[in-house]
Amino acid sequence: MSDRTGPIRGIELTPEHPPDRIASLAALAEGEGFDVAFASSHYFNRDPFVTLSRMADATENIRLGPGVVNPYETHPVKLAAQVATVDEVSDGRAVFGVGAGDRSSLANLGVERDRPLRRVLETFDVARDLWAGETVTHDGTFAAEDASLNLEPTEVPVYVGAQGPHMLRMSAKHADGTLINAAHPRDLEWSAGQIAQGLEERPDERGEFEALAFASVSVAAEEDAARGAARPPVAFIVGGAAEPVLERHDIDREAATAVADALERGDLTAAFGRVTPAMIDAFCIAGTTETVADRFEAALEHVDGIVVGSPLGPDLEDAVERASEALDRVDV
Incomplete structure (x- = not known):
C-alpha cells in the first residue's frame, strides 16, 4: 500500500445534475482539500466525460477521472482516447477509473458482461500502450488493429473498481490503485487480505499502489x-x-430478496422502503459529522484513503464540507 502521509481524499460526483453543478461541486471539493474527484458513469445520467471537461475548467489541482467506466458500453480504445482528452484539458490531472460495470445495467442495454476480469485488464493494458504513443493491434476480449491516438503521449494512473477476490488481486498486481466497493471495516479488512496477495506478485517497476475505499x-x-x-x-x-x-453482515436473506425483487419490478419506492437499519450500517457510512468521522477512522485502518461516494448526503454542498471536516477529525 501507499506510504503517503495522511489518507488520500477522494469524492464521487454523480452527473444526475447538470455538468455546471457538478463542476461547482468539484471546485468546492478542491477547496475543501480533496485530492481526486471521480465522475460516475451510468447510461441513464449525463455523460461523465462532458462533465469532467467542465470539472477541469472549474478546478486547478484536483485529479479528475471517470469513476468508474466499463469497457463494454464503449470500446476500450475509445475510452483510452476519452481519458487522454481529459488529461489534456486538465493539464495532466487525469486518472482512469475502470471496472467491469453493473451486470443488471448492462443487461438493460442488451450487453453481456463476458470475462470481466480479463476485459478490464486488457482495457488498461492497451490504454497504457496507446497513451505511450504506440500503435496497437490486439485480439482478446476485444479487437483492435493498428489503433493509435492522435494525441500527445501521456501517463495516466489506473484505478480498478473491485469487490470480488479475483478483481482485487488483479488490481493489486497490475494497476496503480483499486477502488474497493465497500464501506464497512469488515469488508475492507477482507479486501485488504486479497490485495496483499496480489501485491506479492506485483512487479517492482509498477511502483506505488493505492487502495481506496469507494x-x-x-x-x-x-x-x-x-x-x-x-x-x-x-x-x-x-x-x-x-x-x-x-x-458477513448477518443481513436477513428474505429482507434482502424483498429489496432485490422490488428493484427488479421497478418499484423503487418499495425497494427503498424495505431497506433495514442493518443494511444501512453494513453498506453506507451514514450519520452526523461525528459519526462519519468515527466510521472513516475505522475504515482507514485497512486502506490508504477514502472516496466519499454517493449519495454524499441530503444537501450536496453541505455534505462535501461535512465529509471534509470528518476527514480532518480522523486520527491516523
Whole structure:
C-alpha cells in the first residue's frame, strides 16, 4: 500500500445534475482539500466525460477521472482516447477509473458482461500502450488493429473498481490503485487480505499502489436525515450483493430478496422502503459529522484513503464540507 502521509481524499460526483453543478461541486471539493474527484458513469445520467471537461475548467489541482467506466458500453480504445482528452484539458490531472460495470445495467442495454476480469485488464493494458504513443493491434476480449491516438503521449494512473477476490488481486498486481466497493471495516479488512496477495506478485517497476475505499457516504447535521438519504444507494447495493457479503453482515436473506425483487419490478419506492437499519450500517457510512468521522477512522485502518461516494448526503454542498471536516477529525 501507499506510504503517503495522511489518507488520500477522494469524492464521487454523480452527473444526475447538470455538468455546471457538478463542476461547482468539484471546485468546492478542491477547496475543501480533496485530492481526486471521480465522475460516475451510468447510461441513464449525463455523460461523465462532458462533465469532467467542465470539472477541469472549474478546478486547478484536483485529479479528475471517470469513476468508474466499463469497457463494454464503449470500446476500450475509445475510452483510452476519452481519458487522454481529459488529461489534456486538465493539464495532466487525469486518472482512469475502470471496472467491469453493473451486470443488471448492462443487461438493460442488451450487453453481456463476458470475462470481466480479463476485459478490464486488457482495457488498461492497451490504454497504457496507446497513451505511450504506440500503435496497437490486439485480439482478446476485444479487437483492435493498428489503433493509435492522435494525441500527445501521456501517463495516466489506473484505478480498478473491485469487490470480488479475483478483481482485487488483479488490481493489486497490475494497476496503480483499486477502488474497493465497500464501506464497512469488515469488508475492507477482507479486501485488504486479497490485495496483499496480489501485491506479492506485483512487479517492482509498477511502483506505488493505492487502495481506496469507494464508500457510500451520507452525512448531514441530523442522523435521521443522513440515514434517510442513504436508502436509495443501499437498496441498489443490497440488490446486487453476493451471498457471502450478506452473510458477513448477518443481513436477513428474505429482507434482502424483498429489496432485490422490488428493484427488479421497478418499484423503487418499495425497494427503498424495505431497506433495514442493518443494511444501512453494513453498506453506507451514514450519520452526523461525528459519526462519519468515527466510521472513516475505522475504515482507514485497512486502506490508504477514502472516496466519499454517493449519495454524499441530503444537501450536496453541505455534505462535501461535512465529509471534509470528518476527514480532518480522523486520527491516523
